[in-house]
Amino acid sequence: MQGRSQLLPLLRTPLLGELLAWLYLHPERDYSGAELARILGVSASTISREADALIVAGLVTGQRRGNLRLLRADVTNRLARPLTELLALTYGPSAVLTELLAALHGVAEAYIYGSWAARYAGEAGPPPHDVDVLIVGDADPDDVADLARTAESRLGREVNAHQVSVSAWHTPGDDPFLTSVRSRPLFRLGDPDEVAAGP
Structure with a gap:
């Protein structure tokens, strides 16, 4: 996706926001460029270019382990705390919800819709x-409700989770809600290989 981020306009691209959010909202671990490329759905060379710039800026550290360069948020940087707060409020939903969904059984697909997805897609607005x-x-609906509450506490904003069956999603018929959701921007969550498909 090209063009300046509408979620955090000081960032030149949405990908930069996603990459920073993933690293800063998971500061306890290292990620390889290939792993981040798979998570974010871009090429490893794209991640490598972004990482080079972030390392020079002092926002990310890169440590060699064999042939791998492992990336991690540089939490010693004076900008780390305010940057983490900004990223949690803007790009945090993608990183946090993908992580939480990976542990939720029975999920075939998951999407963010509404205003967050619209801003991510580049639509101007508040x-x-x-x-x-x-x-x-x-x-399990109780597990979905728990996921929403956990995400709310981590993101500091309301999370509204709506669940539909696979058949309803793929054959929406005259359902006005699904028709409306499908007509607007959608942000698909999670690596399809990582989202739990069942027990």
């Missing part, structure tokens, strides 16, 4: 105040 999540599958 910053989103909440996050709307569509979970497709037969996950």
Whole structure:
């Protein structure tokens, strides 16, 4: 996706926001460029170019382990705390929800829709105040509610989780809600290989 981020306009691209959010909201571990490329759905060379610039800026550290360069948020940087807060409020939903969904059984697909997805897609407008999540599958409704509460506490904003069956999502018929969701921007969450498909 090209063009300046509408979620955090001081960033030149949405990818930069996603990359920084993933690293700063998971500061306890290292990621290889290939792992980040898979998570974010871009090429390893794209991640490598972005990482080079972030390392020079002192926002990310790169440590060699054999042939791998492992990347991690540089939490010793004076900008780390305010940057983490900014990223949690803007790009945090993608990183936090993907992580939480990986542990939720019965999820076939999951999407962010509504104002956050619209801003991510580049539509101008006010910053989103909440996050709307569509979970497709037969996950336990109590587990979905727990996921929403956990995400709310980590993101500091309301998370609205709506669940539909696989058949309803793929054959929406005259459902006005699904028709509306499908007509607007959607942000797909998670690596399809990582989102739990069942027990």
